[in-house]
Amino acid sequence: MRVVILGAGFGGLELATMLSSVDQGGVLDVALIDKGDAFVFGYSKLDVMFGRTTLDAVRLPYRTFAKPGVRLLRETVTAIDPQERRVTTDAGVHEADVLVVALGAEYDYEATPGLTEFGNEFYSVAGAHRLADVLPQFTNGRAIVGVCGAPYKCPPAPSEAALLLHDVLVARGVRDACEITIVTPFETPIPPSPETSKALLAAFAERGIEFLPGRRIQALEAGTAGLEDGSEMSFDLFLGVPKHQAPDVVLASAMAQDGYIPVNSQTLETRFPGIYAIGDVATASVPKAGVFAEGAARVVAETILATLHGDDPPAPFDGRGSCYIEFGSGRVGRVDIDFLSGPTRTGTFQAPSAALVEEKRDFGASRRTRWFGQVAN
Numbered sequence: 214m215r216v217v218i219l220g221a222g223f224g225g226l227e228l229a230t231m232l233s234s235v236d237q238g239g240v241l242d243v244a245l246i247d248k249g250d251a252f253v254f255g256y257s258k259l260d261v262m263f264g265r266t267t268l269d270a271v272r273l274p275y276r277t278f279a280k281p282g283v284r285l286l287r288e289t290v291t292a293i294d295p296q297e298r299r300v301t302t303d304a305g306v307h308e309a310d311v312l313v314v315a316l317g318a319e320y321d322y323e324a325t326p327g328l329t330e331f332g333n334e335f336y337s338v339a340g341a342h343r344l345a346d347v348l349p350q351f352t353n354g355r356a357i358v359g360v361c362g363a364p365y366k367c368p369p370a371p372s373e374a375a376l377l378l379h380d381v382l383v384a385r386g387v388r389d390a391c392e393i394t395i396v397t398p399f400e401t402p403i404p405p406s407p408e409t410s411k412a413l414l415a416a417f418a419e420r421g422i423e424f425l426p427g428r429r430i431q432a433l434e435a436g437t438a439g440l441e442d443g444s445e446m447s448f449d450l451f452l453g454v455p456k457h458q459a460p461d462v463v464l465a466s467a468m469a470q471d472g473y474i475p476v477n478s479q480t481l482e483t484r485f486p487g488i489y490a491i492g493d494v495a496t497a498s499v500p501k502a503g504v505f506a507e508g509a510a511r512v513v514a515e516t517i518l519a520t521l522h523g524d525d526p527p528a529p530f531d532g533r534g535s536c537y538i539e540f541g542s543g544r545v546g547r548v549d550i551d552f553l554s555g556p557t558r559t560g561t562f563q564a565p566s567a568a569l570v571e572e573k574r575d576f577g578a579s580r581r582t583r584w585f586g587q588v589a590n
């Protein structure tokens with residue numbers, strides 16, 4: 214069975230790892246295709262921009278991903294034909310019996326005029342890396358952490374950016390000369406978890422961080438941000454979350470609807486037989502975060518193996534996952550999301566602590582070991 218996985222991010226890496234570890238008979242031919250040369254955890258972008266680590270230290274080169282039965286191909290996907298389950302890349306054509314699209318979400322910078330010219334964004338690796346040089350120069354005035362569109366990856370990240378910015382400004386002794394404002398289209402920091410939102414709002418209030426809900430950033434000019442409600446706000450530093458969209462190759466295929474790939478939330482099947490979509494590229498009724506991409510990947514891996522062995526289909530995707538939240542002051546909180554297993558969506562809050570700092574570290578270390586064979590230190 215030829216399994217072609219597009220995208221070696223959270224979802225693709227987990228899927229390929231599972232298929233490799235369970236397929237002892239070697240009856241699967243797995244091709245994992247990515248245009249990049251390394252994986253970087255989303256949360257590492259915060260660490261890089263705030264100078265807590267370097268880009269080199271957090272890059273996980275794909276050449277160290279070695280799994281029996283999996284070919285990791287560095288190619289750019291240029292076309293997807295879902296009727297034929299055929300993928301064209303800059304290096305050739307791949308025919309699949311099972312095709313899994315795990316291409317993530319990219320950024321539509323043009324959707325927010327002036328963003329790249331007058332602001333900064335911290336959602337791409339390059340943007341976070343650039344900010345590591347920009348942030349030390351910010352010593353007074355207003356910083357805006359601004360969201361340019363929803364949905365966006367990792368809903369806590371703008372709150373985390375504001376709290377970590379507060380810490381670095383305090384450490385540099387310039388916090389009193391600076392204002393920090395969060396602008397977001399959501400009404401609360403984490404809509405599915407009122408408890409988490411309440412704790413974040415309390416943390417903002419304690420630190421004098423302003424929270425402006427219910428409006429997104431529409432455009433930037435030099436030193437001024439235009440908000441959706443027609444108001445304007447001056448800034449000296451702009452840290453943006455760009456509007457997201459599926460990669461162009463997905464939008465150009467027959468799979469996309471309303472910007473992403475619709476799937477059956479329980480099975481991750483698209484409307485095309487033998488084609489699944491997982492992670493940020495899919496609309497599976499879960500937030501766009503790595504833990505959900507990983508959970509979806511597990512269901513698809515189990516489905517492929519069940520088909521191979523003639524077993525019953527696996528349990529449906531439960532939409533459960535925990536997201537860690539940097540609260541500043543060396544503490545991390547956690548929100549446990551459950552979107553699909555019960556009658557209502559829930560988001561249970563675990564208060565920030567030093568123990569959760571360790572837990573978050575273990576989360577990353579376990580994936581580095583499992584996917585890249587790195588020994589935890």
Ligand SMILES: Cc1cc2nc3c(=O)[nH]c(=O)nc-3n(C[C@H](O)[C@H](O)[C@H](O)COP(=O)(O)OP(=O)(O)OC[C@H]3O[C@@H](n4cnc5c(N)ncnc54)[C@H](O)[C@@H]3O)c2cc1C
Nearest residue numbers: 220222223224248255256290316317367492493502503504
């Ligand atoms: C600041 C920040 C903090 C975050 N913190 C967390 C966190 O704490 N916990 C958490 O769970 N999630 C977090 N996330 C979100 C997380 O990074 C994403 O949700 C997750 O990576 C999605 O996984 P994915 O497999 O769907 O896509 P990705 O991991 O984005 O992988 C998609 C892959 O597809 C490849 N690709 C795209 N187009 C092409 C093409 N045309 N040809 C070939 N390859 C292509 C890309 O190179 C990429 O490697 C954070 C994100 C950000 C930005």
